[in-house]
Amino acid sequence: SRVFTAQQLLNLPGYTIVVRMDSWRAAPDLFPDVLTALVSVMSIALVSVLVLLAKDTRRRLRAERGLADALAFRQAMEDSLVTGLRARDLQGHITYVNPAFCQMVGFAPQELLGHNVSAPYWPPEQADEYGQRHTIRMSGGSPPPREGFESMFVRKDGTRFPVLIIEAPLIDAQGVQTGWMGACLDISEQRRVQELTRAAQERLQATARLATVGEMASLLSHELNQPLAAISSYATGSMNLLGDGPPGPEGMASLALAMRRIAEQAGRAGKVIKSVHDFVRRRDEAREAVPPQALFDAIMPLVGLQATKLDVHVELVLETDLPPVLCDRTMVEQVLLNLARNAMQAMDQPAIVQRRLVLAVRRAGTTQRTAHAPGWLEFSVADGGPGIAPEVAPKLFTPFFTTKAEGMGLGLSLCRTVVEQHGGFLAMEPNRPQGMVFKFTLPVAPPVPAANHH
Template sequence: MNSAPQASYSWQARSRSRSRRWVLWTLLVALLVALLSTLVWLAGRYEVSQVQSRLEQDAAQMATDIRAALTRNVQSFQALQVNSPSPEVWRLLAADLLRENREMMRLESRDQALDLVAFAETPYRTSVFERLGRGATRSDVRFACTAAQRFSGPAYSTSYFLPQADGLGLEVLDMCLPVLVSGQLAGYLVATYSLPGILSELVGRRVARGQGLAFTEADGTRLAMYGNPTRGSRAYIAQQLLDLPGNTLVLRLESQRSTQALFPNLLTALVTAMSMALVAVLALLGRDMRRRLKVEHDLADALAFRKAMEDSLVTGMRARDLQGRVTYVNPAFCQMVGMEAGELLNNGVPPPYWPPERVEEYGQRQASRLALGATLPREGFESVFMRRDGSRFPVLIIEAPLINAVGKQTGWMSAILDVSEQRRIEELSRASQDRLQATARLATVGEMASLLSHELNQPLAAISSYATGSLNLLQSAAADVRQPSSNEDLQLAMRRIAEQAERAGKVIKSVHDFVRRREQVREPIEPRMLLDAVMPLVSLQARKLAVRVLIEVDPGCGPVLCDRTMVEQVLLNLARNGMQAMQALDKNRRADKVLTLRVRPAASNAWSRWVEFAVIDHGEGISEKLAQQLFTPFFTTKAEGMGLGLSLCRTVIEQHGGFLGFEAVSPQGTIFTFTLPEATSPGKPPELAVQAAPAS
């Protein structure tokens, strides 16, 4: 029977409790809002007081600066009257002073009766008294000078307005300074100041953007102004009295400010932000947890991607610390040296992939490279590593500093390439090139076959003739033993036979030596010997083509270090090309068909000396279009040429470290030059040799 009233009472109690909680929360929120509003209002008032205080300090400092500047000007006026200068000299000195002080409009020298003796006006504008004349302001001058005589010092008149010819006006005031000579009044110096000029020249640089500076009278009438304060909802004004002898001006500094920000200073913003942060911290924490999980997932994906990328590389990667210990290797490097990563990491020096016979050499080179630090040039160098089975293989190492996240070097990262296959291919290419050179030599000899038959016919015919004569002499001697000269003739004939047979043998031997393949061995050879070796073959074609060959060898040239057979082939190819280039000359110019083989020292330095070989012809020359493809393999202008001669010549010379080039000869012809190193060159300096040597 009482259940209904009890339920009603319980519901009312819960309702009252809920109402009290809402009232408490409402009061708490209202209190917090009131507290924050009060804090913001107090901070704003404090900021206003700070701005007003700074503005008043600036105004006081500007007034002080104006007084100090006017005092310095008085000292300059006093210096102007030293030694009582003549009016002409005084005008010159006054003009200089006016150029230095733009706030002055006019300087006057007056006698004791205030009559004008001399004057000078500012060069920066027309005379301010042009419209009214100076006489209209004589009372102001007399007032200022009377006050100056009473003060025994400078005195200032009240400011007055001068209308100008351009329709505007200018507020000015006069300063009068008594001039004393031996303690007696000798006259007055009157200076006319522009009030806007005083503001702009003496304190204008201190006026910030959004501020305005003005001279006003005591009642607030504005006399002059500099600057233009921006419009805003609040104006800050600071006034300072500028006390001058005989006159007092009010210096007014104005600053306009827009509507005050919601958080005028750091303290208010910090308190408000902390209050708001309490509400948002849980939401931020939840979002941070979600982001952290996402970052961890992305990091795991990045690590998996990096691992897959490292496993797919064929380039070995190796990291070392600053002490040279290996701290990281990728699978490609482990496969390269045939070892596990655990066998390579954190081992001391020497690592297990260094060949034992090079441990000392590699250790010294590693120390020198590590000592260079980040200045080590990032250039690849070659070295030799050892596999687990003891086999050696060449590698190319490219090394760079390993920099951590804070920009500090922690070691070195190396990219290592196994160049064994590359070296094998280079060896095959070198062998193919040797075979190609032999083929070119055979082709050259094939072209000379007709020349050889003609050249060998002469000594063989001479041998046959001398042999027939010898037989006749023998028969004559047998028939008539009384001929005493038959033995001498027979001996002469036999000598001729031997000479001609030797001549034919030399021709055959020179061709045989040129054609046969030999190992490439570089040896010191005199330049003259190289020329003499190819001269029999050059002479064959020279006689056929009616070309005269000249040889010029500088005696100062030392022996060159080269592969004799390869360089002889270069000389022969260039000589044959030069003789063929002169076949287009007409019969009247046969005297110009001269081929010159010249040898002389080339440009050298302290570390290497070079010898220059030159083949000079007087043919048609090489056109600009032809010069672009001259050294291209299989490019030729001959009907039956292979296009390999000049390409092989350049390759041979570059393998010797030299250079093959050409240029035109005046008035007609071409000169091909190439250089070879002298066998007595001192070589590279020790420090360069160390840098060029491979490291481990």
């Protein structure tokens, strides 16, 4: 075999050393080959681990950047909300508030975080009540309503404002509740708009009542002229009796009869004026239990005036043993009067000979429109007029739409508004063989519990 030789002379102080190395090719040995293989495998594994570690690091960085972006997006979204957000743990401590909540109540986050009872934005006189409700809520004894509940908050400057609070449980990734998240809405502006709308609606209804009486002025003057003329006639006769000297027994009897007739006619005129006054006067909005017969009794004097002028026969049909309805009496009387007047005016045509107005009340059947509450009565006003054209029907309840030259277009619109404010509905359908029927529903008044006598 070939031998490779190498030597090197080393000069050391006091010594001279010759280093010689001989090498030759020998047969393969097992141990050096295994060692080389292990080193190779470990090198490959180390490179693979480094590559995987680099990929994992890049994924982790991307995930961290995504999480940071998501947190920044959520923070920007929460900061841009006008809804106040408030989080509380199961002990009731405030753990989070967003800028909108702080702006709403006027307190900084550090003044709110960690507070339990009582919160600095609670009204002092209601702190005990709020505290009890808070304790019950935190114990899980009374879950918050899904539609929320109204409350009153106090700003740092002492001003008060109503809020709508909607709360939901905070659930972690393991499905365990860790607290409550509440959304708080300042409803001051909503309340103000509601009050303005209510006031405007009241003024509009008062205007409509006055317009109704104005349209009936000629009927009222005709009805008042008769008793006034009779009073004048009886008064003139009495003056004539007294002008001839002291009357005798027969004269005194005639004079007493004339005085009674004057009193009767004055009472008749007073009833006409009272019926108008009761209809026009503005009452506080209050709902009470009213028998259906009483509603019709209130409007029949005014209905009768127009029925007499237009030669309309009025029929009143009531089921027996009807319960009272819960309603604002003045508003419902206006609805009935408007519908009755519209029906009589529809029949004021020479071609219509049989002029019949039917006012009816019956128990309403359960339908999709009445299923949301138990107990309804259905009022209907039917006429024998020419009916309503198909192209007019969709616009009939639109405010200021009218088919009359002198109409304001408010009557049917206000009728629907009043009925819907009571939870009912107003609808119309053809009357057979001719005419129209307007129907509306009102809720039955709840029964008054009988008093216990001991």
